[in-house]
Amino acid sequence: MTAGCHEPGGTGAVTTGEARIALVGSPNAGKTSVFNALTGLHAKTGNYPGVTVSRYVGTCRAGGRGHVIEDLPGTYSLEPISPDEQITVDVLDGRLDGTPRPDALLLVVDATTLRRSLTLVAQVLSRSLPTCVVVTFTDELAVRQGYLDIDALSSALGVPVLPVVGHRGLGAPRLREEIAAWRSWPAPVLAPPTDPAELDAWAESVVAFADYRPAERHRATRRLDSVLLHPVWGSIVFFAVMMAFFQTVFTLAAPLQHQVESLFGWLSTLVDRHVTNRWLSGLLGDAVIGGVGGVLVFVPQIMLLFLLLALLEGVGYLSRAAFLMDRVMARAGLEGRAFVALLSSFACAIPGIMATRTLPSAKDRLATMMAAPLMTCSARLPVYVLLVGMLVEPTAGVGPFGAQGLVMFGLYLLGAVSAMAAAWVMKKVTDRGGAPMPFFMEMPPYRLPAPRHVLLAMWSSARAFLRKCSTVIVATSIALWLALNLPLHSPAQLQAAGVDTADSVTVSAYTIDHSYAADFGRLVSPVFDPLGFDWRINVGVLSAQSARETFVATLGQVAAAENPDDPAAALRTMAHQDGPRAGQKVFTAPTVAALLVWFAYALQCMATVAVIRRETGTWKWPGIAFTCLTVTAWLMAYLAHTITAALTGG
Structure with missing residues (x-):
């Protein structure tokens, strides 16, 4: 064969x-x-x-x-x-x-x-x-x-x-x-x-x-369904399963993430020691290892996320969850089939949008397409893990639950609730009456999935993430590295600016601060200043239009240039360089909260925009989706920054 x-x-x-x-x-x-x-x-x-x-x-x-x-x-x-x-x-x-x-x-x-x-x-x-x-x-x-x-x-x-x-x-x-x-x-x-x-x-x-x-029909199946499909007990179990889901992603993946970080740290040191050409060393060390490697360190979380999803799907639980969510879909004016498309969007919005083809109603398809980008896809996970790690200490917790896992669960819940709200608004705008079609669903028997199929499902999804890292993120990281290192500065110019040309870290910091990327980041500062962002965050946010993970790659390059030995420490201590916040830390609690909310709402994936265009046959709806979600992201991020600043005094 x-x-x-x-x-x-x-x-x-x-x-x-x-x-x-x-x-x-x-x-x-x-x-x-x-x-x-x-x-x-x-x-x-x-x-x-x-x-x-x-x-x-x-x-x-x-x-x-x-x-x-x-x-x-x-x-x-x-x-x-x-x-x-x-x-x-x-x-x-x-x-x-x-x-x-x-x-x-x-x-x-x-x-x-x-x-x-x-x-x-x-x-x-x-x-x-x-x-x-x-x-x-x-x-x-x-x-x-x-x-x-x-x-x-x-x-x-x-x-x-x-x-x-x-x-x-x-x-x-x-x-x-x-x-x-x-x-x-x-x-x-x-x-x-x-x-x-x-x-x-x-x-x-x-x-x-x-x-x-x-x-x-097994007696055990009947007993389990009497609980899992119950409107009250089933909902409690669903939320408990989801909370345990994210606790597991954070807890089990952390040791593996540290190992991957150590590997890329070792590779970066190797490049510094053996590559003498400054440009080639910067390209390999900052763009490839610092940028792409900064995203790849989250592969353990990505693979564990897909492994758990494959297990829940394989044992037959996700079908029960779809049945439960039919009531929620109805309140948004959708039918239970829409949950299937939205559930697919947890991996990536693109298959979720394509899955709307299963919906009989054109209006339901459109409403679900507008909602799908708000579901928390795997591309957001590296950003969330990075920012949640800055916001919440690893040892913090609430009872038996780790605080980081709870925040992550809250972000996924925020995405799901926002998706329902977006679908409801779209239905109100486009629908002129008519009840949703009845939703019939087969409840598969509970079964232990074949390990081979679970691993294949995990690898298939993880491979798509790795493919993106090797194409879109590599290309974007190299383009960003050039933007962060141009124009060139001669030794005489550096000395005239008071830069010690023998100190490579000082030279890199000066070069980045006077780069084309810095100029552009400062140019758009009036838009993002109310959110607490500095020019480096601005560049990261805008570069994430190609792929959300690029935000992590951008910060990874900047941090690696400022502190090659410990980029994570460079991020934690990074300070504003000018303006009214000069000298203050960049990643304060209000700023991190604003960033998390921004990425929860912003449509920062051009591939998703292209798929909406292909499915609807017009640029009208992707244009509306991009504009509305960008404006919503700014408003909600500003609200998050304001509330967090009031609560923390930051």
């Missing part, structure tokens, strides 16, 4: 194979796991509707040939009510531009919900394409005292039926053999009926003929 290609959201051509086979099935039927088992690719899997929105294409080797496998968006019916379901129907009917109609279909059905899946089975079989039914979770059906006669089901449907346990790869070799013989797949002798009453009778006859016995 060899893997082909992975094309999220694309429509490009794929290496030609013997057949083009589409995977069709409802969300959570195990479709993506089957795709992974066949192609060796690792698309994201989940337990809630709409997780497969992008396009995933791979190649499966079968019968000595490469067959193109396409994982279509999950759907419960071929009567679409949302854009992603429409994509599935258009592909099956050959109406999607740039995508040929499949030669054959793999119809994935969850054995534990067979009866409910037969409506989709009937609709797919009526397309008259060669079809093989793949039954997943047969192992779970047996454990839960259920039964299904696979051969009898094949006879009842008139097409090949194979059991596959996708997450363990069981049955995949047999399925590849079947794919090699796809031309021999028969069409049903009698097409399933389309009349609802006749369709219901047909489904009952199929279930009876296949000797199907549904899986029993």
